[in-house]
Amino acid sequence: MAGAQYTARRMVVETVFASPWQLLAVAAVLLVAEAVYVMLGFGAGLVAVGALALLLPDVRDAVVVLLLVNLPAELLVVVTAWRQIAWRGVAAVMAGVAAGIPLGAWWLGLAEPRWLLALLGVVLLAVGVAFLAVPGDRRVGWPGWAAPPIGLASGLLTGLFGTGGPPLVLYYRLAGVPKATFRGNLMAIFLLMTLVRVPSYAAVGLITAERLWSGLAVLPAVLAGAWLGHRVQLGLAEDAFRRLVAVALLALGALLLGGAGR
Numbered sequence: 001m002a003g004a005q006y007t008a009r010r011m012v013v014e015t016v017f018a019s020p021w022q023l024l025a026v027a028a029v030l031l032v033a034e035a036v037y038v039m040l041g042f043g044a045g046l047v048a049v050g051a052l053a054l055l056l057p058d059v060r061d062a063v064v065v066l067l068l069v070n071l072p073a074e075l076l077v078v079v080t081a082w083r084q085i086a087w088r089g090v091a092a093v094m095a096g097v098a099a100g101i102p103l104g105a106w107w108l109g110l111a112e113p114r115w116l117l118a119l120l121g122v123v124l125l126a127v128g129v130a131f132l133a134v135p136g137d138r139r140v141g142w143p144g145w146a147a148p149p150i151g152l153a154s155g156l157l158t159g160l161f162g163t164g165g166p167p168l169v170l171y172y173r174l175a176g177v178p179k180a181t182f183r184g185n186l187m188a189i190f191l192l193m194t195l196v197r198v199p200s201y202a203a204v205g206l207i208t209a210e211r212l213w214s215g216l217a218v219l220p221a222v223l224a225g226a227w228l229g230h231r232v233q234l235g236l237a238e239d240a241f242r243r244l245v246a247v248a249l250l251a252l253g254a255l256l257l258g259g260a261g262r
Contacts, residue, residue: 014209014213022055026052027221030048030066030218030221030222030225032047033047034069034070034229035225035226037070037073037226037229038226038233040245040248041077041187042165042248046255048062049062060206064201064208065211065214065218067194068211068215070194072226073226074187074191081187085181085184085188089185090185092147092148092151093154093168093185094189094192095151096151096154096155097193099155100151101155101156102159103159104155104157104159107156121254122253124252127170127253129246129250131173131242139175140176147171154168164193165190165252166249169186170249172185173242173245182245
């Protein structure tokens with residue numbers, strides 16, 4: 001008995017969780033977040049970051065653990081949607097993202113970007129309402145040169161706020177791409193971002209043994225959420241999928257406006 005208690009105490013010390021209840025709460029949040037992430041192709045941060053920030057006192061713990069556990073979900077979607085992914089377009093977007101992330105980080109160090117956060121929130125609310133109101137077959141014929149600027153906007157937002165999804169969601173949603181391509185393109189881009197961020201975080205000491213063990217501790221919940229999201233999206237019709245995307249944009253816009261007001 002004493003040995004079991006020592007092992008439990010040692011596990012808590014080696015992770016970022018202060019208690020087993022905190023671990024269970026974080027696992028529950030991540031299960032839902034990963035289900036949404038795999039189902040829609042975005043939204044893990046929307047669901048998880050605010051809740052994890054309340055559960056984990058050090059926001060860096062929340063950011064790093066979420067980054068690490070997103071890898072299985074991103075790999076799952078990319079592998080299952082490999083043939084539907086428009087890789088040439090993804091590469092063009094990523095060229096813009098690669099340029100935008102350091103610019104966003106530089107901008108963040110110079111000024112208070114609350115007005116940009118508020119503007120983005122208003123735009124997302126307006127677009128979410130429009131997506132719900134207009135017919136689902138409306139399309140925008142993006143010119144070929146539009147992909148790098150969209151990636152640049154996404155990279156800027158990633159550097160500024162850690163949330164680069166909104167421009168990509170708008171870009172692919174307005175293009176009217178099928179559900180599998182929408183999810184696959186987004187996840188391919190996020191996977192490439194993750195593969196860049198992980199060594200970058202490791203280089204500055206953000207990926208610690210405690211955070212790695214924490215990611216492993218919640219991995220069963222993450223995998224369960226990814227499986228659930230994959231099963232749900234298989235049964236989603238295209239119209240239902242588009243409505244869910246619109247609702248998620250409305251929620252993200254509201255959260256961004258709330259963050260800008262603090």
